[in-house]
Amino acid sequence: MALDWPRLPSDVLVPGALHFYDAATAFRVGATDRQMRNALKQQLMGIKIMLRRKRLQPEVLLALAQSLSQLEGLRALEVDISFSSVGEDGAYQLAQAVGILRRLQSLELLLGGAGLGRTGCEKLAKELASLRSLTRLKLDLSLNDIGDTGLRELSKSIRAAFLLRVLVLDLNRNRIADAGVGCLAQVVRELPGLSELQVSLFDNRVGEDGARQLAAAVRGLRRLSRLALGLNRNAVSEVGVQDIAHAVGSHSLRALELDLSVSSVGWAGAHDLGMAISSLQDLQSLTIDLNVNHVGSAGARLLAQAISALQGLVSLRLLASGNRIREVGARELAQALAGLRQLANLELDVSGNGIGDPGACELARAMGGLHGLGRLVADLRGNLVGDHGERELARAVGELPRLERLELRLGGNCRSSGAGPLHHELKNAVQKLQTGGCICDFSY
Template structure:
């Protein structure tokens, strides 16, 4: 007999996460949701952050289709926007008629979510427990809705309101003003606003508890106005993006230094020279991506931050997507207090090994827990310096990865060329003793580097290992009982060139007591690999299995479904891209066993069919129209499958008799990234090393000379 109480306690004793929360709820449902267990979960979950107690998209879609579950009483956060290709966002529930959402404290509406915002504007008074609202991508057309939100008395209950994030640009849309009426005192501790709106709010005296701000500054005058507010001295966290100008030039599909925006530098100088930031402990400054480069403030702007003196008092610093390079970063590192800093994220700044040398200069960073140097141009020597040339006794989170490609059919990764040397250095480093998170995605890692990491005894706490988008190419048999299996919880092997034989080797590992999530997306897993997974001793404990865009036939899918082993699986992705040369015929329905509730009894999200990842659209859902409608209307269909099948953009679907699937004149083999994956990785690795060499030598080579007006442009805007 299954001891559901013990299973639930084991999850609750682990680290809080959205996936772990869903696992708790699934175990409760399998146990029949006895009140004793539900109450125990409520008691234990009270110590978890509300943001991880999130109902997934599939729960909301199922709720819209009329399927509820008793575990809704445990939910505290909603994020209704789907991020899947060809799926439809479920409507935001109305708490007046939907009791399930009345305990929600946090709403993240996503980006460009005008319909969700309209529902919120009409129902805000009735979200009695709501304390946090976030929406991104607002445009001028949302002005009336934002005005309605601003006028609500219910806003005085909020602790966080984000209408703008520093991950947004101002290229395409103006942001609507936020002008709440004066005379009310707010409980806000965090806001995300444009600078003029933030200035008005600070001046009004309505936000005495404000301690955290995300703000976009769009001119030097806005910077001056904001810097003049004495209330900034109360902030302990500031995230700021300067969006005062734009350039847009880029060499298509080539790495480059980036575009320095003089107007952003001017505004940064004006702000950091005058703002009183004496209470600040966390600072984020972010530019914007531009092709395979970055755009925003440059040397003058970052030097203004250093000259302002704020760095010395920080415990957390994030600089991201800024065209600055090593010399500027070195001055930043000289400005921080090595004894104080706990989090340091220097991402996408065109850093090379010289940055690693500067970081190692203090000799020890005793409190640094989080180090992110991703999406730069560090090499093997830089990785070795960080592993052995500086003491990092508190380090828990390390990211040395490059930029992953997204869909490898349509994009390319941007490699950080640390390679196997980084893995080998960190596998033998004393600094790895407390690492719980290690990301080496898109770094040129091979099977040798992977083996060095997984067989190391120096990683006794490692829970997350991400090596996606690397030319691993094979799964070494030496990893059968590798030490990392003792602790790893999440393993990302997406786009690593693994096939059926490799999956059989992977599935020969019989013990990994904490493993819950595995991604094998964009590999070459076929039916034999699926059968190996079906027989894997660890499959019964997995919560998440990502097999997106592999090549599994119906026989393999059937074996995976009928094994009866995936008892705890919460999320399963079996989608394929339309350019996959071995994609199944989308006119033929998937095996019935895939959708049999007995196959995956805990499943709460499933993704099937064929998608076009270039256009973000969908060709099929795994079933012809007639079959899809029969499944949806059948009384025994599982709610999560109904949620998926009833929230699809079906414009690209065709009727059974006329459906020819993707264009039959295409030649998928010409577009399949698998055919030249290894050679392509090697080419990109060499390109990244060459780019790093040029940056190291000061050969920025950007911007290019202006072209004659009559000439054809070589740059893309």
């Protein structure tokens, strides 16, 4: 049955609230206050509540919690109160209400920047432990300072949801270290039905040991088809990256995202990542974020060879700024891209790599041959790209008949002709695309 997602006042089920609806409204719904309330309680299957960045007074949050607690028939619930400063008490009230909904199968609770703290996270976890029918759970607790203790208690509550098939956790900027990640990894290993796992730990304190424990947990999941791990801006060493690569290579994934920017990835890490990626022959969507590492031209060659083996890719996001791949690496990437004829979405960030005009030309020619592209994002800033490179880019975008969105970033390059901020051939190509309905976004 398709879920209905109505938009209701947050206090619609508070005792006495329905008396404020006028007679015309009552006539339109064809029900008395009591009938309407009972219908909502028993028949409503799914609901979304979007209160992001709202100033929620305590009485409003209490009314919301009371209303939710009465929707006993709910199977799916999405609540977004991120950056609403609900605090520890508000989060607890909401968690108590959600914990009563024992029939919930899908829960999306976004509490980023809501001021939970460690204690608030512990209270939240205690209530979530009662939801044993969940098959899909998404929690955003970013920017709440939950620490290792908060993540440990949260992990315990997730263990109770042994029917989970989809688990999405956003835990960015929470001062989480290896101890907390170890608790989470242990629980993930005990959820054998997981087919999709997404864990984002941007800007925490995860090191080599935490990465190793996560890798061990991933390796133990036998039904995994979608995986996303965000470990950018942590203390993960190259050895930790290699552990993750080995775990990834043990699966038959359809979608993979690895965010490893600022992670000391060099040639050895690129080698193991390449070996893992090349083995994923069923992969349709790939995101690799290696911004600001030490991959170099040799590492770029290994990654390019791995990507070229994925002939079924539909979406590719390769972010490799600040890796010194030079012209040689750009040429290898271009050769890999040229063979990916199924691509509909391509995002390529090779900014700050010194690829020069020759490298930009190679990449442009490769992109111009991908006639199925509907979206193209190319970041070539800070690469000494001149007029020749711009001319090839103009030809490339002009050869993409299905292009619906183009984002091209060329700032910080040199141009020999002095013909102004945008070469006339590139400008004409963009205008033609815009006339045809393509959305174009340039920065120069």
